[in-house]
Every structure is written in structure tokens, then in C-alpha cells.
Amino acid sequence: MSTLQIADGAVLAADMSVRSADVLADRETGRIVEVGDTARGDEILDADSGLVIPGLVNAHCHVAMTLLRGYADDKPLDAWLREDIWPTETELETDDIVAGTRLGAVELLKNGVTALGDMYFEVPESAAALAEAGLRARVGHGIVTVGKEEVTARADFETGLDVARELDGAFDGRIATALMPHSLTTAAADLLAEYVPRAREAGIPLHYHANETRDEVEPIVEERGVRPLEYADELGMLEEGDFIAHGVHTDRTEIELLAERGVGVAHCPASNMKLASGIAPVQELLDAGVTVGIGTDGAASNNDLDAFDELRDAAMVGKLKADDASAVSAPEVVRAATAGGADLLGFDSGRIEPGALADLAVIDLEAAHLTPAHDLVSHLAYAVRGSDVRHTVVDGDVIVRDREILTLDEAAVRREAERHAESLIARAESNR
Numbered sequence: 001m002s003t004l005q006i007a008d009g010a011v012l013a014a015d016m017s018v019r020s021a022d023v024l025a026d027r028e029t030g031r032i033v034e035v036g037d038t039a040r041g042d043e044i045l046d047a048d049s050g051l052v053i054p055g056l057v058n059a060h061c062h063v064a065m066t067l068l069r070g071y072a073d074d075k076p077l078d079a080w081l082r083e084d085i086w087p088t089e090t091e092l093e094t095d096d097i098v099a100g101t102r103l104g105a106v107e108l109l110k111n112g113v114t115a116l117g118d119m120y121f122e123v124p125e126s127a128a129a130l131a132e133a134g135l136r137a138r139v140g141h142g143i144v145t146v147g148k149e150e151v152t153a154r155a156d157f158e159t160g161l162d163v164a165r166e167l168d169g170a171f172d173g174r175i176a177t178a179l180m181p182h183s184l185t186t187a188a189a190d191l192l193a194e195y196v197p198r199a200r201e202a203g204i205p206l207h208y209h210a211n212e213t214r215d216e217v218e219p220i221v222e223e224r225g226v227r228p229l230e231y232a233d234e235l236g237m238l239e240e241g242d243f244i245a246h247g248v249h250t251d252r253t254e255i256e257l258l259a260e261r262g263v264g265v266a267h268c269p270a271s272n273m274k275l276a277s278g279i280a281p282v283q284e285l286l287d288a289g290v291t292v293g294i295g296t297d298g299a300a301s302n303n304d305l306d307a308f309d310e311l312r313d314a315a316m317v318g319k320l321k322a323d324d325a326s327a328v329s330a331p332e333v334v335r336a337a338t339a340g341g342a343d344l345l346g347f348d349s350g351r352i353e354p355g356a357l358a359d360l361a362v363i364d365l366e367a368a369h370l371t372p373a374h375d376l377v378s379h380l381a382y383a384v385r386g387s388d389v390r391h392t393v394v395d396g397d398v399i400v401r402d403r404e405i406l407t408l409d410e411a412a413v414r415r416e417a418e419r420h421a422e423s424l425i426a427r428a429e430s431n432r
């Protein structure tokens, strides 16, 4: 057994209590073996004056969209996708996506994110880039059929099913998959009816955008006479292990349906604010027993991948929505961003306890904005920033040490991303 000892820090336990302890991880199994006064490990990671937390889980993202960061802002979802994002995305080549994914991976890992849900295209290559950077991810090919011929639409579903089958468990289990139809309005009903059962046969869960905007809910209600999640249920798209993104405009019946089916929600507060989509009823979801995780969504609707920002946004808008300052409390958001997200993605992480995956982040508490330290859970929810992350560990391997990423050359990654972003935009604009 080769071990990593995260030494001399305070540790956040699953019950949200904090105590001084060392964490010992086995690098072969990638799991935590001991929390307490451990014997010396083979390698020591200094966590003095630090808080060891489960690595944050970014439950819903389109990582390679870092290339489109700041390219199109200040528009509602539908216009933003149709006028700016989709026309540009048609120009994306595999190496653009790899460059954007590496850039996103640097940002995520340096901000203490250890696992994510990623919906995009060129998944074999982007999943490899994520895993090689050191991230754990549940990935899928985003399937869109609107505006496509039947053959092309079907081919998109085939690609989605193929990558989900082929990549599940790849990279020593760091990569898991899902069938990812883009949304209930952008993926055709007849093809969903055909492919969802095929995913089930292969034991593949589903992930899709749902109830994100009002404009998405109304056409389904008008055309089918049921709420979007009832429609999803008719298609067999609400089974345990599935998770949706957003769930902003969900009514009581839909919330109960999610709870009954054991389907979780990746809440993306910044994206929902920026696109003026609305505010998800997070406290109601939690009260109903729905698992809630937190996601940044893509960098073009956020515009960064700092999961700590997201955690704070989730707490803030959760209170506004509930009209209650006690709603979406600090412990609740911290749990959502760690164990909640891990449960959504189906990873055995998000909790610091023996047997759990050793996916961890160490927060540097020596900062003016984190002084005094009355309550570290409060700090995690309201005061910590991504830049306070000192170390990040995945599978017991140190990926970020003293704010430096060890798996990638950050300067080279930034240069490459800049180059790909420029050429992508130039190609897209010359087509207009």
C-alpha cells in the first residue's frame, strides 16, 4: 500500500462538524483509509492552517465552453443558443474541444473541484483530457435533434449511446457515462422513446436539461397537456440514477415526482441568473427529499467555473426564492456541493470517511477574508473563494499542490486555448 497523509489540518466531516485530524489515503485503491491520528504516510501533504474538505462536485457543466467565455452575453437562453452559441459550436473541431477542456480542467482543479458532470461533444477525446488532468467525471454526448434531418438526428442519438456504452468505467473508473439528450424540447419524442429503453438495457443513466426556462415548459404543457417532468416520466426518463439540470420551473407535482423516482437536480444558480431563467425552488426540493447538487453550467453562461461562487449563489438565491433567510442554509449548500453532487453523479466521494474515495481539497484559512474563524462551514458557504484552494487530491493523488497544477502545464494550456478560441471565432464569423 502506498499512502498519502494529509497532515495537520482541520477536517470537515460528513455531519458538517470540524475537528483537527490527519487523513490517510491509499493511492492504490484511491480510497480514504483513516481519519484521525494516523501513522505516517509514505508521502505527506501539508495542510497546516488549512481545512480539508471533500473535493467539490460540479454536477452540470459543458467544460469546453471555456472557449466561448465572454463571447456572447446578456441574452436569454433561446436567443443565446440559437443566435450565438450553436452557430459557433458547429465550427468546433476535436482539437478545439480538447484545448477548451484542458483550460476548464485547470480552472476546476485549482478551484477545488474533483468531479463533474460534463455534457458536450467529441466525448472520447474530452473525457481523456479530463481524466488525464486528474478529474473524475460522468460524461455524455449532448444530443440535439431540432432542425436536423431524421438521419442526422438518429446519428446523434447513436453517437450518444455509443460513447456512453464504450467509455463507462474508462480511465480506471474515473470516467462514467450517461445518455445525455440536450433537453425535453430539443430532443425529439419519437427518438427518445426509442433510445431511452436502449440506454436502460445497457444500464446507462440519463442526464438532460429540464424545466430551465418558462419558454421550455409552455410548449410541452400546450402540446401534451402535462408538465415537462410528467412527459419525461411517460418516456421512462425518470429513474433512479438519472439527474436533470436546472429544474427551475418545477411545480409541486413535479417535485414530488422527482422525490418518488429518486431523480436528483443539478442546480445552476449563476447560469439561471445570467440568462434570467428564474430561480429553482431549492428549499422545496430539499424538503421533499430530492437530492440536490450544484453546477456551474458552461463558462459562457456563468462566466467562470469557480464552484465556490456557485455555492454562495445557491445559498443567496435559495433564500430569496423561499422568502426566508433560514432557507438553503450554509450546511445545506456545502452538503449539496459535496455529498449531494457525488450522489447525483453516482460517485463514492463527497464525504471524508474511511472507505470513501480520496477526492479532497485543502482550503488555506490564512486570509483576511476568512478571519476570524467562528464557523468554518459558514466560511465555505459565504466567504471562501476558489483561489483559497491550496491543494487538490483525486484518488489519493496530489493534482494541485500549493496552487500549482501538476498534471498540466498551465501556461501552455492557456496559450493553446487562446489560439483555438481565436481561430474558432474567426471561422464562425466568416460564415455569417
Ligand SMILES: N[C@@H](CCSC[C@H]1O[C@@H](n2cnc3c(=O)[nH]cnc32)[C@H](O)[C@@H]1O)C(=O)O
Residues within 6 Å of the ligand: 062, 077, 081, 085, 086, 089, 119, 120, 121, 141, 142, 143, 144, 156, 182, 209, 212, 271, 297, 298, 301
Ligand atoms: N450535439 C449537440 C450539442 C449538444 S452539447 C450541449 C449543448 O448545451 C448547450 N448549453 C450550454 N448551456 C446551456 C444551458 O444553460 N441550457 C441549455 N443548453 C445549454 C451547449 O452550448 C451545447 O450546445 C449538437 O449537435 O448541437
Ligand SMILES: [Zn+2]
Residues within 6 Å of the ligand: 060, 061, 062, 209, 245, 297, 298
Ligand atoms: Zn447546461
